[in-house]
Amino acid sequence: MRVAIAGAGAVGRSVAGELLENGHEVLLVDKAPTAISVERVPQAEWLLADACEITSLDEAALERCQVVIAATGDDKANLVVSLLAKTEYGVPRVVSRVNNPRNEWLFNESWGVDVAVSTPRLMSALVEEAVSVGDLVRLLRFSQGDANLVEVTLPQESTLAGVRVGEVVWPQDTSLVTVIRGTRVLTPDPDDVLEGGDELLFVAAPDREEQLEQLLSARPQREDREAGEEDV
Structure with a gap:
C-alpha cells in the first residue's frame, strides 16, 4: 500500500516509521526545508513541497496512493490536503489530524475526511477509559457512515454479566466488534458469555450511544426494586 503523509514533523515521521515497519510504501511531504530529515526515516520517500498546492500533489503522484494522511500542525492545511486528495485525486482513504478540538466538526466527508484523529480527544478518552467503569468512552469518530468507535467496561453488577452475546438485543446501528478480557482479545461469538470487567468495543451511531x-450499565432489577422500597 502506498501512503502519502503531509507533514514531516514528529507525528508524520512516527506514523511513517510504523507504516514502513508494516511493509508499506511511504512518501513524506513538507514545505519546510528544516523538516526534511531523510536520515530520520531513510526508508521513506521525501518531497520538499507545499501539500496544499496542486502542482506539488501532482509531483507526489497522489493518484497512486491508497491512503493520504494530513498530519500537519495546521488544521486549515489539513483540511485543504484532505479535500484535494479526495476530490482531485480520488484517494480511497483520507485520514486527517485535528489539532484544535474546536475545529473537529469541520473534519467530515464534506472536506474529504474519512477518519479524523484528534490528539486531545484521544488523550482524554484514554484517561476516561482507564478510570471509568460502565461509562461509554468515545475513542474515534468515523466520518463516513456517521459512526463512532466507543468503549465500555462492563460493570460486575451489570445485568448483562453472565449473558451470552447472542442473547443480547443490541441497539439498532450498533455492532460489537471486540471483547478485551484481561490479556485476551476476543472476536465476539454468539455463544460467548459476557463477564464483568470485560472491555467491549463497539461501532455505533452517535444517536445510539446513550x-x-x-x-x-443497567443494575439488576432486584437492586432497583430494593432501592424503590427504601424510598417508600
Missing part, C-alpha cells in the same frame, strides 16, 4: 450505555 441507549447502549444504559443497556450495559
